Amino acid sequence: MNFFHSYKRQILYIVIVILAVSALVTAGRKRKATVLDNTLGFVITPAQNIVSTVSSWFGARISSIHDDTDLKSENAELKAQVEILKSENKRLSMYEEENKKLSGLLNIAQKYPDYDTTGTDIIGKDPGNWYLTFTVDKGTKDAIAANMVLTTAEGLVGRVTESGYIYSKAQSILDSRSSVSAMSLRTGDLGVVKGDYTLMNDGLCKMEYIDSDSEIMKGDEIVTSQLSDIYPPGITIGYVKEIVRDDNGLTKYAVIQPAVDFKHLSTLLIITKNFQKDEQQK
Amino acid sequence: MRRFLITMLILIINIILQSTLFNLIRIHSIIPNTALVVVVSMALLRGSPEGCLTGLGAGLLHDIFFGSSLGYYAVFGMVLGYLAGKFNHGFYKENYLLPVMLCFFSTVIYESMIFLTGPFFYGYLNYPYFFINLILPEAVYTAVLAIAIYRILFSVNEHIEKKEKYKRKLFSIKK
Structure with a gap:
C-alpha cells in the first residue's frame, strides 16, 4: 500500500499511457468481444433488456393516449390503403411469377434475392x-x-x-x-x-x-x-x-x-x- | 472492498439507465452525462485516487458497450476523476455549489476533448457550432441533474463511512 501511495502520480501516468495506446491500437477494428466484454455483457445485457422493455411499454402507453383521437380517421384511411395495396400486391405477384419464368428462361440469377434474416x-x-x-x-x-x-x-x-x-x-x-x-x-x-x-x-x-x-x-x-x-x-x-x-x-x-x-x-x-x-x- | 463493490454497482446501474431509460428524457436529442456526475461526485467525496478509479471504471464500461476502441473514454474519465479529486480538500461536503459547478465544467472539458480527438475535428473544425448546439446544453442539463445525483451519492458515501468507522473501532478494541 505504501508503494502505491509514494508512486501515485507515476502510476497514474503509466495507466493513462497504457489506455491511450490501447485506444489507438484497437481503434476502428472490427473485433469479436473479449472475455471481459462478454462477462460484463452477461450482467448488463439482461438488465438493459428488462429496463428497455418496461420503458418502451410505458412509452407506447403514453403515445397511445396521445394518438387516441386520431385513431378513427387513421383507421379509415388505412383500410382504404389496404384495399389499394391488396390489388397492387396481386398484380405484382403476377409480375414476380412472370419475372421468375423469364429469368429462368434467360438463365440469369435474381438481382435482388431474398436475404436470410x-x-x-x-x-x-x-x-x-x-x-x-x-x-x-x-x-x-x-x-x-x-x-x-x-x-x-x-x-x-x-x-x-x-x-x-x-x-x-x-x-x-x-x-x-x-x-x-x-x-x-x-x-x-x-x-x-x-x-x-x-x-x-x-x-x-x-x-x-x-x-x-x-x-x-x-x-x-x-x-x-x-x-x-x-x-x-x-x-x-x-x-x-x-x-x-x-x-x-x-x-x-x-x-x-x-x-x-x-x-x-x-x-x-x-x-x-x-x-x-x-x-x-x- | 465494500466501497469498491458499491461503486461498481453504481456505475453498472448508471450505464444501464443511461442507455435505456435516459433516452426518454432527451431534450432536443441532448442526453445528460450522468456517468460524469458519478465520477465527479466520487472524486469530490473521496479524493483523487478513488476519483481516478471511478473514472476508469465508467470509461471502460462506455468503451465496452458503445465505444469503437478500448481505452478511449477510460482515459478521459480518469483524467477528469483526478482533476475533480483535487478539490476534495477544504470544501464543505454539504455544499452543493461546487459539485454542480464542477459537473458543468467537467462536461465542457470532457466533450471538448472528444471533439478534439474524434472524427469531428477533421471533418468540421467549427467548434463554436458544437459548443452552442451540443456541449453547452449538455453541460447545463448535466449540472441540473447533478444536484439530485450528488445528494444520493452523498448519503451512500456517508453510509459506507459510518460502517467503516464501526469496523475500525471493532479492530481497535480487539487490539
Whole structure:
C-alpha cells in the first residue's frame, strides 16, 4: 500500500499511457468481444433488456393516449390503403411469377434475392450525444458477426460493428462515422451516403460525391449499390429531400430522408450473411 | 472492498439507465452525462485516487458497450476523476455549489476533448457550432441533474463511512 501511495502520480501516468495506446491500437477494428466484454455483457445485457422493455411499454402507453383521437380517421384511411395495396400486391405477384419464368428462361440469377434474416431487438442506445450506436440482443450465439447488415421492412438501418456472445454493437447510417455506397434507383447515379452530425438529430443523412451532371432529383429513391463490400445491393436507404450544390459547383450533395423512422426503432432484421467474408473467401 | 463493490454497482446501474431509460428524457436529442456526475461526485467525496478509479471504471464500461476502441473514454474519465479529486480538500461536503459547478465544467472539458480527438475535428473544425448546439446544453442539463445525483451519492458515501468507522473501532478494541 505504501508503494502505491509514494508512486501515485507515476502510476497514474503509466495507466493513462497504457489506455491511450490501447485506444489507438484497437481503434476502428472490427473485433469479436473479449472475455471481459462478454462477462460484463452477461450482467448488463439482461438488465438493459428488462429496463428497455418496461420503458418502451410505458412509452407506447403514453403515445397511445396521445394518438387516441386520431385513431378513427387513421383507421379509415388505412383500410382504404389496404384495399389499394391488396390489388397492387396481386398484380405484382403476377409480375414476380412472370419475372421468375423469364429469368429462368434467360438463365440469369435474381438481382435482388431474398436475404436470410433474423429478428432482433434494440436494448440500449449510446448514452452520448456525438454518435448513434446501439446494442441489440443477439450475438455470436445466434451466428451474428461484425459487418452484418441491419434493416427493417422499410429499409437500411446500419451494420453490426462488434458482436459479443449474447449482444452486438451496431452503428446506424446516421452516425457521422458511417458511409454507405449508394445509387439513385431511377437514374443509376452513384454516391456515398454519410451520416452528418448537423442532420443526425433531425433523422436525416447526406449523400455525397454525386456527379454534377447527374439528373438526380427531389423524391428519388436511394438504394445501396453493388460497389459496397458490406452492404448487399438493392436495399432502400431513403428518398432525396433536397439537392445542394457545393460552392465550387463541381459536385453536389443530397439530403436524404431515410425510409426508416430512426426515432421509433425497436425491432430490426439482421441479414445473416456476411458479404465481406464471402468476398475474402473467394 | 465494500466501497469498491458499491461503486461498481453504481456505475453498472448508471450505464444501464443511461442507455435505456435516459433516452426518454432527451431534450432536443441532448442526453445528460450522468456517468460524469458519478465520477465527479466520487472524486469530490473521496479524493483523487478513488476519483481516478471511478473514472476508469465508467470509461471502460462506455468503451465496452458503445465505444469503437478500448481505452478511449477510460482515459478521459480518469483524467477528469483526478482533476475533480483535487478539490476534495477544504470544501464543505454539504455544499452543493461546487459539485454542480464542477459537473458543468467537467462536461465542457470532457466533450471538448472528444471533439478534439474524434472524427469531428477533421471533418468540421467549427467548434463554436458544437459548443452552442451540443456541449453547452449538455453541460447545463448535466449540472441540473447533478444536484439530485450528488445528494444520493452523498448519503451512500456517508453510509459506507459510518460502517467503516464501526469496523475500525471493532479492530481497535480487539487490539
